[in-house]
Amino acid sequence: MSALESRRKTGRLPIALARFAAASEGSLAVFSLFLFVGLLLVGGVGIDLMRYEQERVRLQAATDRAVLAATSLRQTQDVETVIRDYLARENLEHLIHSIESDEGVNFREARVTTRGAVPTILMHMVGLDALGFQVISAAEERVPxxxxxxxxxxxxxxxxxxxxxxxxxxxxxxxxxxxxxxxxxxxxxxxxxxxxxxxxxxxxxxxxxxxxxxxxxxxxxxxxxxxxxxxxxxxxxxxxxxxxxPWEAPPYTSYYQSNDPLSAGFxxxxxxxxxxxxxxxxxxxxxxxxxxxxxxxxxxxxxxxxxxxxxxxxxxxxxxxxxxxxxxxxxxxxxxxxxxxxxxxxxxxxxxxxxxxxxxxxxxxxxTDDVRSGPSPVWINTEDDSLDTFSLYDESSDLYWHRRDGDWYEAPWGTDGLETCERVCASRTWWGGCQSYETQCSTYDGDHARRLDWPELFHRTQMYWAARQIFAPARGGSSSQQSNYAHSLTLNWQDSxxxxxxxxxxxxxxxxxxxxxxxxxxxxxxxxxxxxxxxxxxxxxxxxxxxxxxxxxxxxxxxxxxxxxxxxxxx
Incomplete structure (x- = not known):
């Protein structure tokens, strides 16, 4: 090669380099190549993270189920056996790091720690070969x-x-x-x-x-x-x-007329x-x-x-x-x-x-407070088991009305020395009717009169019966007047x-x-x-x-x- 030819070739190289530097054809392809690599890396990170989370959640769910089963008070096996069995069925037993448990008569508790790692697919390109995680599950069943x-x-x-x-x-x-x-x-x-x-x-x-x-x-x-x-x-x-x-006023009167002590139900x-x-x-x-x-x-x-x-x-x-x-x-x-x-x-x-x-x-x-407790005006003769045992004291007259004869006396029936009189048949006709009457008096012997307090009165008699058969007759009046009075009195004894x-x-x-x-x-x-x-x-x-x-x-x-x-x- 002559010196002239050598100088010509040497002069072409700078020109070619200058032309290459100034040329714009093909630059988009280069940029796209870099962008593709970047997107591939980002997508790979997403895939790796998704696989990581999937495995972590799977392990969390498995350990949760295991400790729940292990801590049941009805569970007959020991805690560790149950946990290992549950995780073995999921091929996760090898991830167990530690198992802690405690139990008593009325409680059972357990805590399991697991550790694992998910190998990366693309993140290893940046030096991260695996994503590690730790899962802790704890449960207790306790009857406090x-x-x-x-x-x-x-x-x-x-x-x-x-x-x-x-x-x-x-x-x-x-x-x-x-x-x-x-x-x-x-x-x-x-x-x-x-x-x-x-x-x-x-x-x-x-x-x-x-x-x-x-x-x-x-x-x-x-x-x-x-x-x-x-x-x-x-x-x-x-x-x-x-x-x-306190429900013994009309329309209940026909049902609550008895003097017998009430059953517990009433x-x-x-x-x-x-x-x-x-x-x-x-x-x-x-x-x-x-x-x-x-x-x-x-x-x-x-x-x-x-x-x-x-x-x-x-x-x-x-x-x-x-x-x-x-x-x-x-x-x-x-x-x-x-x-x-x-x-x-x-x-x-x-x-x-x-x-x-x-x-x-x-x-x-x-x-009402008036009849919840304390002495009532009603007396009984403790020797008399009949319906006639009751006497009613009237404060205004200082006398006692006796149910046995419907008359008024200075003391209740059953008082020692009390003289009571009654009209009896003196003679009868041949067909049995009374021909003549006479008054016979007697003196009561023995002190058996006792004052009742309100609770005992309402324990011995039903409320409406007491009003209708003791209080109303002593007041007097017609049968309808006595019934109305008994009804009014019974209502006065109660509130709602x-x-x-x-x-x-x-x-x-x-x-x-x-x-x-x-x-x-x-x-x-x-x-x-x-x-x-x-x-x-x-x-x-x-x-x-x-x-x-x-x-x-x-x-x-x-x-x-x-x-x-x-x-x-x-x-």
């Missing part, structure tokens, strides 16, 4: 200290359609299920049977200052303020409900001697005792859901703890329950009220609380219970519309309300028992 009030409707309608028997079977199963799943001494349960009233029992009322208290029954009349709080502090002043059946406050099923059973830790009380229950009377709920809430409220302590010291309840009820919000105590009705609130009749007021009070005490953390379950058992509505509103949530018929009541109680033995996923 339980305080339960079982508030049961025993109104007369429970005698219909086998309701009472279905209730007894369901309640017994509920009681035994709760106690069998719990450590001995951890459960206190109170039974609160209610009709038109609640017989709290002498043992409970001994811890209150009860005005107008009497010996035959143990009910109280709550006022409006008692329904705005869960508390019912021991030592508080309560108004005794008196004794009797006292507004049901009497309990010999019938423990009609009285509140407080703070029991003995399932056998509770079942015995349930089986002794009888259905009678009206319906006061509000009063039943008021007592049920009180018996899981810490304001009555001094009562439980005193009962435990006296040997009336299990000594291990002496600190019940616990404070609201106690972390190891669950407070529950189960409220059941087959009806709806009924108008409540009450005795309307159904609307009782419905409102029920919702107030239910709201108070919910606000303090008490769990309220409610069961409408073939109930009337008003009862269904009231109990639905009362429950803690709609899921805590059951509307059932027939043997479905057992399903409701089973569901409640299962909820109490709740299984909680804690992490």
């Amino acid at each position: 200290n339980l305080e339960i009030s079982l508030v049961i409707d025993l109104s007369g309608s429970m005698n219909s359609y086998n309701r009472l028997n279905n209730l007894k079977d369901a309640a017994e199963e509920f009681i035994r299920t709760v106690f069998n799943a719990s450590e001995e001494g951890s459960v206190s349960m109170s039974l609160v049977p209610y009709t038109g009233q609640v017989n709290a029992g002498a043992a409970i009322l001994d811890h209150y200052d009860v005005e107008h208290r009497q010996e035959f029954s143990h009910c109280v009349d709550f006022d409006a303020s008692h329904y705005t709080t869960t508390a019912l502090p021991t030592g508080a002043t309560l108004t005794g409900a008196g004794h009797g059946f 006292y507004d406050c049901p009497i309990a001697p010999g019938n423990a099923g009609l009285e509140v059973t407080p703070f029991s830790g003995d399932p056998d005792e509770l079942v015995t009380r349930v089986n002794a229950m009888q259905a009678l009377g009206a319906t006061s859901i509000d009063i039943g709920m008021r007592w049920g809430v009180a018996l899981v409220d810490p304001s009555v703890q001094p009562m439980a302590a005193a009962m435990a010291a006296a040997g009336e309840i299990d000594s291990r329950l002496s600190d019940r009820p616990a404070e609201h919000g106690s972390p190891d105590t669950m407070k529950i009220v189960v409220l059941m009705t087959d009806g709806e609130n009924f108008q409540e009749r009450r005795l 609380v309307s159904t609307g007021t009782k419905d409102q009070r029920l919702q107030q005490i239910c709201a108070s219970a919910r606000d303090t953390g008490i769990t309220v379950f409610s069961i409408a058992f073939e109930a009337d519309p008003g009862g269904i509505s009231g109990l639905r509103q009362c429950a803690t949530t709609p899921a805590h309300f059951f509307d059932v018929e027939g043997v479905e009541i057992a399903d409701a109680f089973r569901s409640i028992a299962s909820h109490i033995r709740q299984l909680r996923l804690v992490e």
